[in-house]
Amino acid sequence: MANFEPNAIIRGAQLTVVGTIRALRNAELFKYDHFRQAALAVAVGVIIHVIIQIPIIGLKFIIWIASIFVDMQEATWDDTILNGINYLNKSVLQVPFLLMTLMRYVTPTLDEIFMESIKWVDQTYVQKHKAEDPSTLRAMYYPNLSQYSTKGSSSSSKPIGKSVMLFVQRYGRKVAMLFGVYLLSLLPVVGRFVMPAVSFYTFKQNVGTTPAAVIFGTGLVLPKRFIVTFLHTYFASRSLMRELLEPYFCRVPFTPEQKRRWFKDRQGVLFGFAFAFTVVIKTPFIGVLMYGVAEASTAYLITKITDPPPTPDEGPQFAETQVRWRNKHDFLHLSLENIDRLNLPSHHKGEQTESPGFPGKKFS
Template identity: 55%
Template sequence: MSNFDPNAIIRGAQLTLVGANRALQNPELFTTNHYRQAAIAVCAGLAIRIILNIPIYAVKAMLWLLSTIVNLDHETWDNTLVGGLDFVSKQVLQIPFFLMMVMSNTTPTLDNLFMDSLRWVDQTYIQKHKSDDPKQLRAMYYPTLQMYSTHGAVEKKEKRTFMDGVILFATKYGKRAAISMTIYLLTFIPKIGPFVLPAASFYTFNKAVGPVPAGIIFASGLILPKRYMVSFLQTYFASRSLMSQLLQPYFDRIRYTKQQKKIWFIDRSGVLFGFSAAFAVMLKIPLLGVLIYGIAEASTAYLITKITEPPPPPGDNQAFIDSEVRWKNKHLLLNLPLERLDEFNAKLTGAHEATEQAERVTAMPGKKFT
């Protein structure tokens, strides 16, 4: 329960606001390249949204034709049908996330956005603490992480065509959508239907965050209307998928084993959910969802400085990876006042090393801090 307690979720939500504010202050976020990529993504998102909603448009067209023959003014089943299709599209199948995940698997833009934002976070940190004792400054993230190889991940994305990315992700997405749709349809079975969502939620949460939160969700599922339960569960699943994608630039460089990565996420599950839940909801906004995805990626650069230690230079970093699997400073972050978040995770270094790193960040190309 300690990994998924309310305090951790609230702190994650606070990091969302602080991280987004920090990201939006970065003038490099609004470069021509980012604007061009955003415009392409918005147009592609509109096109894919129309294609995926063709069945709903077809049903609406049939109802309109039917209304010219039969008076439906006093009927409610037609509105229920259309509303149900919209609900399945947005909540059960999570169609708005389809494009976001495809874009992250077909272009290195989000990786570049993460690294540019991480450089800005370091620059801002140095500027805000320029009068502090250099020995108290944390080590920098960007200068070290940029030395890491992504093991061909970025180059592979550059060579992969858009359709290759669509097919690759459609396979993964299709499996998840099929499971979600199956569970949703099972809820309509008499007698056992009301227990399907609570049981599915208990199974999922018990594996992810433990039996106590799972028991609470199970009990809530027996009381809450099905619509609210589906929305909550899909928001949780969407936030997990989103967080995994947003952290991919970090994990492309710092390589954990599958088991280590699983423990890494579980140990930080509450904060990660609080951070990504708000973005997961906002991503459903038509057209603007893709732009919000970019802000979420930029904000993740700030998040990573609060839930990890600064990495060492590439080479023999296995000891660092082993030490990072468990979140050692969790209680410090959760108990820290909001106004002191910038002081958190201050890694003590030698005066010469800290000064040298500060000079490297200040000399980084790009706009100066204002």
């Protein structure tokens, strides 16, 4: 529960707001092809939305015809079918998210937006502290991070076609699982326990027994649509956060085990950060346009939950020092107006903050 406490989630949501505001101040952000491609994705999304609506409208028409000959007042199968299709459309397929994720494998614009935003965060930080002694400021992120190769991650090193196929396979398995859970929840008697049980199992693995038990109990009391919405948002937020952080992880060489521990130690703040963007990206038409803003805001997030990277030759050692978020307690208890305070090496009683394993290197 310590990694998924309410304070961490709230701080993550605050970083969403602050990161977005700072990203939108960067005039260079909107010069990238991403937003032209996003406009194209909007058009494609509209077409897909219309195509998906055709069978829904057709089913409604058939049910309306059937109601002329059969008394539908007592029947529930029609509502079940329509609710199932709507659930598949809105909560399982997630067309906008699918389009923007696929775009990452086709074009590097999201990676470029991330790196441009890292540079902007550094520039903003220097400008904000220009009246202070430069030797007391934190190290910059962009100069060293830009030297890292993007071939370190599996998604970057594989051919585009193979990467896309692997993503489609993962996406297909997730769609099948979510829709399968929904179908099981329709079973008589035991169906009402399916969603709460799935939520308990998922949360027990990721955030611990206590929050899992709370979600399970809530799922037994509230209507099913609430627990469905919550589960979908939770899974979508996790997936979105991993995609947004890909430009960072494709450079810094984390092992799968190190990456797993990195996410676990920060899961509360990451969920709070991704939650708002998940809701916005699901919004018809404007959602895909916000994906680029979300990527730009992630650059600001990185500067709050990691240390400035050293040169690439020290990268493998550096990754292990980042697994644990060392200043988490201090950062989560800062007031919002002092959210940049821990960027200063002199925060702890005037001492320089050094990264374990890198004596003399100042990290935030």
